[in-house]
Amino acid sequence: xxxxxxxxxxxxxxxxxxxxxxxxxxxxxxxxxxxxxxxxxxxxxxxxxxxxxxxxxxxxxxxxxxxxxxxxxxxxxxxxxxxxxxxxxxxxxxxxxxxxxxxxxxxxxxxxxxxxxxxxxxxxxxxxxxxxxxxxxxxxxxxxxxxxxxxxxxxxxxxxxxxxxxxxxxxxxxxxxxxxxxxxxxxxxxxxxxxxxxxxxxxxxxxxxxxxxxxxxxxxxxxxxxxxxxxxxxxxxxxxxxxxxxxxxxxxxxxxxxxxxxxxxxxxxxxxxxxxxxxxxxxxxxxx
Amino acid sequence: xxxxxxxxxxxxxxxxxxxxxxxxxxxxxxxxxxxxxxxxxxxxxxxxxxxxxxxxxxxxxxxxxxxxxxxxxxxxxxxxxxxxxxxxxxxxxxxxxxxxxxxxxxxxxxxxxxxxxxxxxxxxxxxxxxxxxxxxxxxxxxxxxxxxxxxxxxxxxxxxxxxxxxxxxxxxxxxxxxxxxxxxxxxxxxxxxxxxxxxxxxxxxxxxxxxxxxxxxxxxxxxxxxxxxxxxxxxxxxxxxxxxxxxxxxxxxxxxxxxxxxxxxxxxxxxxxxxxxxxxxxxxxxxxxxxxxxxxxxxxxxxxxxxxxxxxxxxxxxxxxxxxxxxxxxxxxxxxxxxxxxxxxxxxxxxxxxxx
Numbered sequence: 001x002x003x004x005x006x007x008x009x010x011x012x013x014x015x016x017x018x019x020x021x022x023x024x025x026x027x028x029x030x031x032x033x034x035x036x037x038x039x040x041x042x043x044x045x046x047x048x049x050x051x052x053x054x055x056x057x058x059x060x061x062x063x064x065x066x067x068x069x070x071x072x073x074x075x076x077x078x079x080x081x082x083x084x085x086x087x088x089x090x091x092x093x094x095x096x097x098x099x100x101x102x103x104x105x106x107x108x109x110x111x112x113x114x115x116x117x118x119x120x121x122x123x124x125x126x127x128x129x130x131x132x133x134x135x136x137x138x139x140x141x142x143x144x145x146x147x148x149x150x151x152x153x154x155x156x157x158x159x160x161x162x163x164x165x166x167x168x169x170x171x172x173x174x175x176x177x178x179x180x181x182x183x184x185x186x187x188x189x190x191x192x193x194x195x196x197x198x199x200x201x202x203x204x205x206x207x208x209x210x211x212x213x214x215x216x217x218x219x220x221x222x223x224x225x226x227x228x229x230x231x232x233x234x235x236x237x238x239x240x241x242x243x244x245x246x247x248x249x250x251x252x253x254x255x256x257x258x259x260x261x262x263x264x265x266x267x268x269x270x271x272x273x274x275x276x277x278x279x280x281x282x283x284x285x286x287x288x
Numbered sequence: 289x290x291x292x293x294x295x296x297x298x299x300x301x302x303x304x305x306x307x308x309x310x311x312x313x314x315x316x317x318x319x320x321x322x323x324x325x326x327x328x329x330x331x332x333x334x335x336x337x338x339x340x341x342x343x344x345x346x347x348x349x350x351x352x353x354x355x356x357x358x359x360x361x362x363x364x365x366x367x368x369x370x371x372x373x374x375x376x377x378x379x380x381x382x383x384x385x386x387x388x389x390x391x392x393x394x395x396x397x398x399x400x401x402x403x404x405x406x407x408x409x410x411x412x413x414x415x416x417x418x419x420x421x422x423x424x425x426x427x428x429x430x431x432x433x434x435x436x437x438x439x440x441x442x443x444x445x446x447x448x449x450x451x452x453x454x455x456x457x458x459x460x461x462x463x464x465x466x467x468x469x470x471x472x473x474x475x476x477x478x479x480x481x482x483x484x485x486x487x488x489x490x491x492x493x494x495x496x497x498x499x500x501x502x503x504x505x506x507x508x509x510x511x512x513x514x515x516x517x518x519x520x521x522x523x524x525x526x527x528x529x530x531x532x533x534x535x536x537x538x539x540x541x542x543x544x545x546x547x548x549x550x551x552x553x554x555x556x557x558x559x560x561x562x563x564x565x566x567x568x569x570x571x572x573x574x575x576x577x578x579x580x581x582x583x584x585x586x587x588x589x590x591x592x593x594x595x596x597x598x599x600x601x602x603x604x605x606x607x608x609x610x611x612x613x614x615x616x617x618x619x620x621x622x623x624x625x626x627x628x629x630x631x632x633x634x635x636x637x638x639x640x641x642x643x644x
Binding site: 179181182184185186187188189190191192195199200203204 | 340341342361362363365367368369371372373375377378379388389392393436440
């Protein structure tokens with residue numbers, strides 16, 4: 001009689017089997033490269049001569065910075081420097097306003113919900129239901145009547161309005177993770193409302209703030225439609241500038257690529273900086 | 289330091305009809321440790337939070353040190369609270385956590401450091417002052433939460449199940465330390481727990497709540513020996529009191545066909561036996577040669593004592609009565625025994641109230 005039987009070998013879960021693991025790794029790489037390739041090609045094209053970029057694709061060529069020089073030096077309606085600083089300030093100010101408004105809104109929705117707060121939340125997101133194209137006429141007319149056409153202000157206002165619902169939604173879910181005992185403890189400890197938010201809640205939701213702000217920055221930086229419709233002259237932004245690199249005659253693929261790379265860089269940088277914060281925060285994960 | 293009073297204090301949550309706390313009246317003298325105990329949903333935590341100012345008092349009033357604080361926000365009540373999950377600020381060090389309330393009160397930095405140091409010394413936390421809460425063990429976090437309360441030197445300590453996140457051994461140890469600390473500091477303390485052992489061992493007095501209604505508030509000994517009603521009788525004591533609907537023998541309440549030896553005055557006050565209940569603690573019963581007849585079903589041997597479960601026939605139904613016996617019991621399972629009364633008997637009338 002077998003008194004001692006071996007424990008049955010545990011079934012290997014997917015990925016523990018070596019062949020499967022290898023296959024999954026290869027698949028991951030393929031998918032990764034598939035997504036990365038267009039970006040890689042874009043960067044590569046930026047360093048080519050126009051003729052090389054337009055002929056049959058090649059990996060071997062003499063790299064040159066001329067395209068970058070050309071696109072940043074052209075003095076069309078909008079120079080690169082103008083567009084860059086316009087974008088910079090519009091994005092910065094609109095994101096700042098969005099966060100300033102969204103933090104108290106999220107606090108009240110998550111930590112001291114009033115009656116019917118779900119309806120309020122739904123109202124916020126419902127403002128995103130309508131396609132922008134559908135409202136561009138009235139927006140344009142209002143902007144014209146307020147003498148805001150062709151100004152940075154109009155874009156700050158519109159980007160704030162565009163990102164606010166999203167920011168409120170995101171921040172609310174981060175704030176809702178804050179244990180209510182912490183808020184109560186800070187109340188008993190004699191914290192004012194502002195102190196409570198600043199000293200107790202914000203340090204906990206910092207990764208969430210970073211993620212939300214990053215998304216607002218990305219969306220505002222990349223926004224093209226409003227910028228083109230309401231502001232396609234001297235006060236316009238980077239996407240409009242990139243668009244202006246398309247020419248009606250001659251070759252422009254390499255130049256356009258170089259411009260696109262320049263337009264993408266700040267977002268990549270912002271993402272990189274924010275990501276460090278976010279990962280650190282998520283790794284802490286310890287609200288307990 | 290101050291006395292605390294609940295005066296007809298009620299809390300009715302929006303959208304509900306039944307009050308979570310119903311006309312609570314308790315006077316807590318200065319320096320006392322009062323334990324609020326009850327099953328879950330009894331309103332004990334709500335009562336504590338009403339005192340803290342975290343829960344609205346819908347009717348009645350709450351006083352701290354003779355001042356009506358019913359409408360005051362938590363920060364104006366001069367209280368400190370220890371939460372079940374400790375609620376330590378994760379972004380601050382132990383020292384910052386403990387000094388946070390003083391910082392809010394604009395206490396100068398030197399004074400603050402001194403008081404934090406002092407509290408850390410009392411709680412044996414000095415070497416952890418620069419650590420973040422996440423780098424502490426459960427017991428250490430609990431002590432930091434205590435420290436945060438002590439540093440403030442408040443009028444009242446409020447504790448909401450502060451030991452329930454600790455493992456059993458640490459809980460017993462911390463229980464003693466906490467009682468000792470409270471006695472030394474002499475700060476009026478309201479302590480909430482669902483654990484009746486904790487309530488009995490720690491409280492100067494214990495308030496038993498059920499369904500938001502105060503059942504009895506008394507010293508632990510009195511709660512045990514003279515429970516005011518059926519609920520308290522069943523809730524306090526481990527193993528629980530044997531409680532039966534009384535059957536009537538010659539107009540006297542009885543269990544399993546044997547009339548309980550109660551005084552004529554109790555019997556007189558009780559009157560009708562119908563609907564009354566009768567309770568006996570296991571240690572007030574004995575195995576004897578005569579009495580209620582039954583069969584041993586389970587024997588719990590705890591070393592110093594053992595509890596013998598005896599199946600008896602009571603009012604035509606098979607039910608179990610628990611008898612305390614010697615540690616080295618000679619009883620065996622399946623044995624036919626007799627159970628006899630050997631101590632005080634608790635009688636409750638048809639409304640569940642004690643008859644004395």
